[in-house]
Amino acid sequence: EIVLTQSPATLSLSPGERATLSCRASQSISTHLAWYQQKPGQAPRLLMYEASHRPGGIPARFSGSGSGTDFTLTISSLEPEDFAVYYCQKRLDWPITFGQGTRLEIK
């Protein structure tokens, strides 16, 4: 089973700052990675698929990059509503696995 490891576990930043979240796969998954945002009391929301593709309705300040085993989600300038937990997910095949999450908190 491919394991996804996210870092850091917690990221403390201020609105307006740039956020960089990492996800590392234990084996190459090409670009078959998705990112989700989850706010308290809500279901996760798909932010990025195929590593760097934004679904409709996702703001342009969110961008994704990477391939193989190393991936990055970048939020260019944090808005107050961006403080949440972020998960990466392997979308290649079963078993579908998620990273353990990065909590983005207000500094």
Add this chain to the structure above:
Amino acid sequence: EVQLLESGGDLVQPGGSLRLSCAASGFTFSNYVMNWVRQAPGRGLECVSSISTTGETTYYAESVKGRFTISRDNSENTVYLQMNSLRAEDTALYYCAYSYSNTWQFDCWGRGTLVTVSS
């Protein structure tokens, strides 16, 4: 409007059984793979089971294999998760989810139904 509505969550004793349902609307249900994803309190996400459009192919996480059974009724636009031999570690919010493109990502989620396994 696309909607997924889970139900069936409850408090159950260890060793007990429960059947979850997810009623879908707003899209052609029979064309899409359906999935159950769970989240233990304060923890991360785990995809526990998926089912193909016809129901012929099913997938299970190792943690639930042999205890959970996924099924679907395309005439009722509903996917089910039969949960047997429940354990404390099965306590979680169970989400129903699917992908608009029938790939292994989750574009649309329900609000979840809570399963608590405790004596």
